[in-house]
Amino acid sequence: MAEPKRIDLKNGKVRWRVMVDAGLDENGKRVQITVTRDTKTECKAERDRILAARAAGTFIAPARSRWGSGWSSGCSTSGGTSRRRPSARTGSPWSTCTTASGTSGCRS
Secondary structure, three states: OOOOEEEEOOOOOEEEEEEEEEEEOOOOOEEEEEEEEOOHHHHHHHHHHHHHHHHHOOOOOOOOOOOOHHHHHHOOOOOOOOOOOOOOOOOOOOOOOEOOOOOEOOOO
């Protein structure tokens, strides 16, 4: 069983991170989950919760996408642009991307 590793952030804050083996996906590939928490105790508790749920057969691995459905469904690099440099005209840190149909797909 993996022990949590200490992560020192640039701002001086300390976080704890552990990789948990969550079994195999439908294609037979290994699935690992990264658990990051504020304290070592919280990190161990989450690791143990995942391992217990996996042993009981009740664990459901989270979806692979980190971004909400709005990000993954709207931002397509085929025919459009995605995450361009900051724009002085729009004032937003990232300008809106366009999809293949030319409509705005991302949140600015």
